[in-house]
Amino acid sequence: MQAVTTIAAVRERVQAWRREGHRVAFVPTMGNLHPGHVSLIETARRYGDRFIASIFVNPMQFGPNEDFAHYPRTPQQDEGMLAKAGCDLMFMPDVTEIYPHGSERATRVEVPGISRILEGEFRPGHFEGVSTVVAKLFHIVEPQIAVFGEKDFQQLTVIRRMVAELCMPVEIIGAPTVRDADGLAMSSRNQYLTSAERALAPVIYATLKQAAGRIEAGDADFASIERAGCEALAAAGLKPDYFAVRQARDLAGPAAGERDLVILTAARMSKARLIDNTRARRP
Numbered sequence: 001m002q003a004v005t006t007i008a009a010v011r012e013r014v015q016a017w018r019r020e021g022h023r024v025a026f027v028p029t030m031g032n033l034h035p036g037h038v039s040l041i042e043t044a045r046r047y048g049d050r051f052i053a054s055i056f057v058n059p060m061q062f063g064p065n066e067d068f069a070h071y072p073r074t075p076q077q078d079e080g081m082l083a084k085a086g087c088d089l090m091f092m093p094d095v096t097e098i099y100p101h102g103s104e105r106a107t108r109v110e111v112p113g114i115s116r117i118l119e120g121e122f123r124p125g126h127f128e129g130v131s132t133v134v135a136k137l138f139h140i141v142e143p144q145i146a147v148f149g150e151k152d153f154q155q156l157t158v159i160r161r162m163v164a165e166l167c168m169p170v171e172i173i174g175a176p177t178v179r180d181a182d183g184l185a186m187s188s189r190n191q192y193l194t195s196a197e198r199a200l201a202p203v204i205y206a207t208l209k210q211a212a213g214r215i216e217a218g219d220a221d222f223a224s225i226e227r228a229g230c231e232a233l234a235a236a237g238l239k240p241d242y243f244a245v246r247q248a249r250d251l252a253g254p255a256a257g258e259r260d261l262v263i264l265t266a267a268r269m270s271k272a273r274l275i276d277n278t279r280a281r282r283p
Helices: 007-019 035-044 075-085 126-141 153-165 188-192 195-200 203-216 222-235
Strands: 001-002 024-029 052-057 089-091 145-149 171-175 241-248 259-268 272-281
Touching: 001 007, 001 145, 007 024, 007 052, 007 089, 007 126, 024 035, 035 052, 035 075, 035 145, 035 171, 035 241, 052 075, 052 126, 075 195, 126 153, 145 153, 153 171, 188 272, 203 222, 203 241, 203 259, 203 272, 222 241, 222 259
Parallel strands: 001 089, 024 052, 024 145, 052 089, 145 171
Antiparallel strands: 241 259, 259 272
8 A cells, every 4th residue: 555645646646547447436534543444445445446545634624612633643553454454545635735725715615505404503614624625535536436434424415415516426335334332333533432431322323223213113203203312312411412313315304205214313422422323214
């Protein structure tokens, strides 16, 4: 695996691969990799011939009171994990390479509506930062395939909408959420949890599965399901920001006859804010 830090170096390598007829698959990350990230590379290997992963902690997607300065950065460990997973090129730019005039003055990409609900309501500007940096990375890498984890389901939905509306020639693949044995979705932010909080955190997925069970049994009282989810998380000692039942295809409220649903939640535990989701299919 080759590690590069400049846009020019990425383009040189990708152009050479293209001349050789290879399909390029891309996995953008913020580093501090765990097995969930490795699963994205493994998914990418089923769709492409050459694999690029980026490691970039994007300042634009962090709010003023969020953890940008303290977000865990482990570049040497990340490089080893990517090489072992079969990645061909690691792109690890600094902030000035991506935002030469500063992230505050950068041209921005916004996906209206869908970016301002759920996570967007509690983290204003977050998805504008995500869509901007992903658009820039797609223009740098020019992949045919890009893989994103389904744990960040709203992010995946935002990116799919952006790609479709900007006519980008990139196929977006969603990779299943990777979980620990007790059900907790793997996340770099899990390391913020104390041992007591870590023991409690699996209640998030358990509560999502209970809600999915109600839906799959025919319960269509979504307001009651959402209220029960928030109450269960609060009773366990978490502080839920939301617990929502939405259409999987566009995150709108469930319409009559819409069977493919997703239940999404975000909950706080002292220093950590954890997100998760699960799908549910109405009978």
